[in-house]
Amino acid sequence: MNTKLIRQEKVFSTTEDEKRCGLNLLANEQKLVQMVEEGALSEVKKYLTENREDYVYLYQRISLSKCKYYFCITAGQMARSAERAGVEEWDTIERLGSYLIQVEELEEKKKVYELLCTMVEDFCIQAQNRILTEKPCYFFRRCLEYVQIHIYEGITVQALVDFAKVSRSTLNRWFRQYTGMTPSAYIQAYKITRASDLLRHSSLTISEISQILDFSDQPHFQNCFKRATGMTPWQFRNQNIDL
Numbered sequence: 001m002n003t004k005l006i007r008q009e010k011v012f013s014t015t016e017d018e019k020r021c022g023l024n025l026l027a028n029e030q031k032l033v034q035m036v037e038e039g040a041l042s043e044v045k046k047y048l049t050e051n052r053e054d055y056v057y058l059y060q061r062i063s064l065s066k067c068k069y070y071f072c073i074t075a076g077q078m079a080r081s082a083e084r085a086g087v088e089e090w091d092t093i094e095r096l097g098s099y100l101i102q103v104e105e106l107e108e109k110k111k112v113y114e115l116l117c118t119m120v121e122d123f124c125i126q127a128q129n130r131i132l133t134e135k136p137c138y139f140f141r142r143c144l145e146y147v148q149i150h151i152y153e154g155i156t157v158q159a160l161v162d163f164a165k166v167s168r169s170t171l172n173r174w175f176r177q178y179t180g181m182t183p184s185a186y187i188q189a190y191k192i193t194r195a196s197d198l199l200r201h202s203s204l205t206i207s208e209i210s211q212i213l214d215f216s217d218q219p220h221f222q223n224c225f226k227r228a229t230g231m232t233p234w235q236f237r238n239q240n241i242d243l
Contacts, residue, residue, distance in 0.1 A: 029074050032120055036081040039128030041121065042165055048117050055116075059109045067112045071103050074116060078123040085127035095122065139164055140174045147187055151194055154214040157183045192228045195221070199237045206233045 035044045059067050079092040099119045106112050131138055146163050147155060160183055161168055175183045191213045198209045210221035225233050 029077065032074075033077050033081050036078055036120065036124045036127055037084050039085055039124060039131040040165070041124050041128050044121060044124045048120065052113075055113055056110075059113055064107070064109055064112070067109050068103050068106070071112055071116055071119075072100060075099050075103075075119055078120055082123045082127045082130075086130040087123075087126045091126065092123070095126070137178065139166070140178055143171070143174070143183075147190055151187075151190055152212050152214070155187060157187070160187075188224065189228065191215070192225055195225060195233070196229070196236065199233055209233070 032044065032047065035047065062070075075096055079096040082092050083089055099115065103112060103115055106115065143160055143164050146160065150159070157168070157171070161171055164171060166174075171183055175181055175186055179186050181189065195209050195213055198204055198212075199206075202209075204212075206221070207218050210218045213221070215221035215224065222232055225231075225236070229236060231239070
């Protein structure tokens with residue numbers, strides 16, 4: 001939301017002012033739509049906090065009725081996002097109706113904004129609960145993608161916990177359910193997979209492969225590789241050379 005740009009505009013009509021503010025609000029809230037659909041509650045809270053000043057400023061530039069109008073649009077977006085996350089339609093309709101009634105009774109723009117924050121977080125919580133209880137495979141697939149993308153960056157189980165925003169016990173349950181391994185064992189196994197590819201298709205030395213995959217040292221890499229494949233890295237390369 002480019003509030004600075006708006007503040008630099010010294011003179012423009014009320015209608016044009018409202019149009020600018022409305023477009024900024026609606027465009028910015030597309031980010032919230034995605035966050036709510038993913039059940040990313042901590043990101044939603046952070047986003048609302050970081051953008052509070054911008055929202056308050058923009059709300060000051062438009063009428064109370066316009067504030068309520070944009071609230072209703074946002075509420076509809078949040079309800080649809082929660083539905084896409086798997087929340088029952090009857091639940092989202094009931095919550096949406098409740099918030100629309102509440103906003104109509106407000107007489108202060110500040111209260112409209114406070115209700116907006118409450119409403120967005122509420123729908124996000126419902127989406128998160130649904131995803132964590134009914135769609136763990138959705139978040140689990142994102143965890144696997146995270147491992148694959150960051151495998152050369154010294155990825156840790158704690159990094160996965162922080163990324164997934166779940167407890168270690170939940171992360172362990174997901175990995176055991178879908179892979180039969182702990183997160184740590186899966187990361188190790190994927191490192192061996194990548195090491196095999198590099199041994200087969202690159203000219204990197206054993207030491208270099210050990211380093212880029214963040215093994216503590218070359219002997220550790222050799223032991224892990226032999227335990228997983230039954231061969232040392234040299235033996236594997238000699239039998240699968242493709243250079």
